[in-house]
Amino acid sequence: MxxxxxMKERYFYFVRGRQLVVLENKxxxxxxxxxxxxxxxxxxxxDTLDGVNDGEVGFTEGLLIxxxxxxxxxxxxxxxxxxxIADALNTAIVDYVKGRLVEDVQDFRxxxxxxxxxxxxVAKYARMKTGGSRVVQGTGFMR
Amino acid sequence: MTVKELMELxxxxxFNLVKILLxxxxxxxxxxxxENVLQYTTDLVNDQKGYDLPSNLIQVRSIKIKNQxxxxxxxxxxxxxTDIKEA
Numbered sequence: 001m002x003x004x005x006x007m008k009e010r011y012f013y014f015v016r017g018r019q020l021v022v023l024e025n026k027x028x029x030x031x032x033x034x035x036x037x038x039x040x041x042x043x044x045x046x047d048t049l050d051g052v053n054d055g056e057v058g059f060t061e062g063l064l065i066x067x068x069x070x071x072x073x074x075x076x077x078x079x080x081x082x083x084x085i086a087d088a089l090n091t092a093i094v095d096y097v098k099g100r101l102v103e104d105v106q107d108f109r110x111x112x113x114x115x116x117x118x119x120x121x122v123a124k125y126a127r128m129k130t131g132g133s134r135v136v137q138g139t140g141f142m143r
Numbered sequence: 144m145t146v147k148e149l150m151e152l153x154x155x156x157x158f159n160l161v162k163i164l165l166x167x168x169x170x171x172x173x174x175x176x177x178e179n180v181l182q183y184t185t186d187l188v189n190d191q192k193g194y195d196l197p198s199n200l201i202q203v204r205s206i207k208i209k210n211q212x213x214x215x216x217x218x219x220x221x222x223x224x225t226d227i228k229e230a
Contacts, residue, residue, distance in 0.1 A: 006217070007208050007210055007217035007218075007219055008217065008218065008219055008220055011208050011219040012219060012220055012221070012222040013206045013219055013220075013221055013222065014221055014222045014223075015196070015203055015221075016193075018195060018196050018198075019193045019194060019195060019196060020193070020194045020195075020196050020203065020206065021192050021193055021194075022187070022192055022194065022206070022208075022219075023192055023222065037227070038227075039222075039227050040192075041190050041191055041192035042187060042189075042190075042191075042192070042208075043189055043190050044189060045187060045188075045189050045211075047186075049186045049188065051186075053186045053188050056186075056188045056189065056191070057188075057189045058186050058187050058188040058189040058191070059186065059187040059209060059211065060186055061184040061185065061186060061209065062184075062185075062186060062187030062208060062209045062211075063184060063185045063186070063187045063194065063206070063207070063208060063209075064182060064183075064184050064206070064207040064208075064209070064216045065182065065183055065184075065185065065196075065203065065206055065207075066180060066181070066182045066203075066204045066205045066206075066207075067180070067181060067182075067196070067197070067200045067201070067202060067203050067204055068173060068177050068178075068179060068180055068181075068200075068201045068202045068204060069173070069179050069180075069181045069197065069199040069200055069201060070166075070169060070170050070173055070179070070199045070201060071169045071173065071178075071179045072199070073162065073165065073166050073169070076146060076162060076165070078146070078158075079145065079146045079147035079150065079158055080145055080146070080147060081145060081146055082144070082145055083144050083145070083146060083149065083165060085144075085169065085172075085178075086178065087144070089172065089178075090144040092168075092172065093144070093149060093165065093168050093169075093172075094149060094152045094153060096164070096167070096168035096171065096172075097149060097153045097155070097161065097164045097165065097168060098153050100164045100167065100168075101153060101154075101155055101164075118168075118171075119175065122172055122175045122176060123175065125176065126175065126176040
């Protein structure tokens with residue numbers, strides 16, 4: 001009989017160091033006896049994989065990973081290149097660089113000033129990015 | 144804003160130094176906001192549980208698995224209790 005569970009009920013993940021661990025919650029039918037673990041590596045898929053998974057089978061592009069990353073500065077090769085950041089954050093960048101430069105000459109008071117300004121500007125940007133009212137929807141049991 | 148404009152605003156003339164500080168600024172900024180969000184797909188290998196994450200990763204936001212019946216990617220949940228019996 002086909003597995004009618006949703007993907008959320010079947011698969012789980014967690015991050016272990018630099019690795020993503022994907023596990024499948026097997027049903028009793030799959031793992032046979034009670035001594036086998038319920039969570040096992042996902043099985044199935046008949047696609048012949050290539051690239052780093054050459055020689056293996058599975059589901060081609062079966063996993064979609066969304067993550068936040070450090071912006072890539074590989075494109076910034078000269079002084080005339082644009083900084084890959086939202087325009088609204090330009091002033092924050094200036095504050096950060098100024099803060100780091102005065103740190104080199106051990107002017108820590110100025111450094112703190114610039115770093116506080118940097119964090120304020122970034123926080124303000126993050127807060128303002130989403131418009132509209134900020135309302136929490138109440139439920140029946142909230143008084 | 145260009146790097147030259149940044150150099151003029153900060154009074155620094157060393158390009159490489161400014162570039163390194165810029166990279167630090169962007170990293171710091173990324174820790175405070177979720178500005179630079181990327182996605183990629185990878186193969187789901189039969190009987191393999193570990194997948195290497197990219198080196199520029201800061202935070203995993205969501206993981207989705209392709210539903211082979213519909214062709215759509217469905218989000219899956221993070222397992223909170225990692226103290227589990229694994230194969």
